[in-house]
Amino acid sequence: MLEVCGINKTFGGLKAVTDANLSVSEGKIVSLIGPNGAGKTTLFAVISGFLKSDSGSVIFNGTDITGKPPHWICQQGLVRTFQVVQPFASLTVRENIAVGAHTRIAGRKQALARAADVAKLVDMDGMLEQSAGDLTIAGRKRLELARALATEPKLLLLDEVMAGLNATEIHELLPVIRGIRDSGVTIFLIEHVMQAVMSLSDYTYVLNQGVMIAEGEPKNVTRSPEVIEAYLGHGAAARIAKMAGGNA
Amino acid sequence: MNERTRLFGWILLLVTLAVVPLFLHSARWIDFLEMTLFVAVLGQGWNILAGYGGQYSFGHALFFGTGAYIQALLQVKFGLSPWVAMWFAVSGGALVGAFVGYLSFRYGLRGSYFALITLAFAEAFLVLSRSLKSITEGGQGVQLPLNQDPEQAIATFQFNFAGPFLSEYGFYYTIFIILLLAYGLTAWMERSRFGAQLVAVRENEDAAKALGINAFKVKMGAICLSAGITATCGVYYVQKFLFIEPGIAFGPGKSVEALFAPIIGGLGTVLGPLLGSLFIHGVGEMTKATIGQALGGRPGVDLILFGIILILVLAFLPRGLVGLLEAIWKRLTGGRNA
Known part of the structure; x- marks a missing residue:
């Protein structure tokens, strides 16, 4: 469904993403993990059209969407959420979601009605008339999700929807995301919360310093020494072994 | 406040505005009402772009002046009927808007940069209208020939020498009809997809783009x-x-008038500019009549007061008079209809 080939992106002298390749197949939940500053959000921004890559291509459902504007990509059925939530603060929850619904629906009444339906999917139907600016962080994350869903995407890019949530809130959100997948929306997500990555994803990519260092089923990926090194620092495995040897 | 109360309030307000001048026989007071409605329309024009769209223009005189000059020059230089000229004037204004908008939005100018570029264009047009004497008559301005034939009053869109009703109320009902059209358009926009998307862009442009806008x-x-x-x-x-003349058309005066009413009345609301204009003109007249008189008829007292009012509104009423009215309404009805 999504094919990313040889994406390179530099900011001045900094290589944010180097020759990134990945593919997401329909009906799956695929995750992208990696330490802070690995380039995950940059890669998301390139895929969704917010940043232009220096080279490489992004193919979505057989269409080349490389370098196309974000609104056009969204209309094709690929929508992203933001890591730092971006609610339309002075609008109500219902009006926020309706903005997403308007991508497919011209009528105001129909869009507002559709917004109420989408709110149910993320358990927000009790907060429809609340102002988005008054929501808790968990509420805002859900709203971000609902707005994206209202555009009726085929592929949903979720940038750290779990970040900043407590254990209970994460636990409540997991089935919501699975439900979205089961309704026929393919999901590609960036996540730091490993509990979520492990329990949700069918396949995982690991990005470190802009380079894809591992991929596979989540269980196998987290055992890979390269991945452990990426999280604990360069040469960490060797140092640990040395210290263990010295103490013996 | 529910839809029905709101609609009732609007009907009451508009009917009042429609009949009030019939009870006024002083030309001064009808003039006062005309200018109030004029600024209310001017403010609504600004409000659509700034209040709903979040693009704060500081040079709306640019569009006012363009419309005015096209209307005047087409009549004086080409002998066009005012009823024909006005279509060119309105589309000419919109075209200049499209030009400035294309330049600014194409390169992503926002906030104070957008305000500055609109101001710069208004100033540029001010200079041009003064210096291109062969087209605009330069600094002396354009004077329309006065029509003194009552038969031609409607054809020339000049009511000064028309029949008793038209000469007294003609321009009041002209601006009243323009107000109905402009406010109707704004109300329609507020309830349309276009309006929802415009507000989304105001609130957060990146999020709006991500959602397909x-x-x-x-x-x-x-x-x-x-x-x-x-x-x-x-x-x-x-x-x-x-x-x-250039100063009236493109000077900063009209730009400021256009933004003053909606900011005081309530940004991004249909009612805001009208409420703001009524308030400003009402208070202005009262100040001139009381404090101004007490100080010996010196001009400018109302301007000082406006400055103070603007500061107070910005500090205590971020949602303007409309926000204040809604809060009062909520208290009166105990929040039942809120």
């Missing part, structure tokens, strides 16, 4: 609509005063 196109639509309404005010001004 072509922010550039939406902003272009807003500036054309806004400029068109503002140019209509220019048409009205020329027909009423039969005169336009």
Whole structure:
């Protein structure tokens, strides 16, 4: 469904993403993990059209969407959420979601009605008339999700929807995301919360310093020494072994 | 406040505005009402782009002046009927809006940069209208020939020598009809997809883009609509005063008038500019009549007071008079209809 080939992106002298390749197949939940500053959000921004890559291509459902504007990509059925939530603060929850619904629906009444339906999917139907600016962080994350869903995407890019949530809130959100997948929306997500990555994803990519260092089923990926090194620092495995040897 | 109460309030307000001048026989008071409605329309033009779209223009005189000059010059130089000229004037204003909008939004100018570029264009047009003497008559301005034949009053869109009703109320009902059109358009916009997308762009442009909104196109639509309404005010001004000169057309005065009413009345609301204009003009007249008189009829006292009011509104009423009214209404009804 999504094919990313040889994406390179530099900011001045900094290589944010180097020759990134990945593919997401329909009906799956695929995750992208990696330490802070690995380039995950940059890669998301390139895929969704917010940043232009220096080279490489992004193919979505057989269409080349490389370098196309974000609104056009969204209309094709690929929508992203933001890591730092971006609610339309002075609008109500219902009006926020309706903005997403308007991508497919011209009528105001129909869009507002559709917004109420989408709110149910993320358990927000009790907060429809609340102002988005008054929501808790968990509420805002859900709203971000609902707005994206209202555009009726085929592929949903979720940038750290779990970040900043407590254990209970994460636990409540997991089935919501699975439900979205089961309704026929393919999901590609960036996540730091490993509990979520492990329990949700069918396949995982690991990005470190802009380079894809591992991929596979989540269980196998987290055992890979390269991945452990990426999280604990360069040469960490060797140092640990040395210290263990010295103490013996 | 539910839809029905709101609609009832609007009908009451509009009916009042429709009949009030019939009870006034002083030309001064009818003039006062005319200018109040004129600024209410001017403010609504600005409000569409700034209040709903979040693009704060500081040079709306650009569109007002363009409309006014086209209206005047087409009549004086080409002998066009004012009723024909006005279509060119309104579309000319919208076209200038499209031009400025394309330049600014294409390169992503926002906030104070957008305010500055609109101001710069207004100033550039001010200089041009003064220096291109062969086209604009330069600094002396354009004077429309006065029509003294009552038979031709409607054809020339000049009511000074028309029959008893038209000469007294003609321009009041002209601006009243323009107000109905402009406010109707705004109310329609508020309830449309275009309006929802415009507000989304105001609130957060990146999020709007991610949700499939072509922010550039939406902003272009807003500036054309806004400029068109503002140019209509220019048409009205020329027909009423039969005169336009660079300072009135493109000077900062009209730009400030256009933003003052909606900011005081309530940004991004249909009612805001009208409420703001009524308030400003009402308070202005009262100040002139009381404090101004007490100080010996010195001009400018009302301006000092406006400065103070603006500061107070910005500090304590971020949602303007409309916000204040809603809060009072909520308290009166105990929040039942809120």
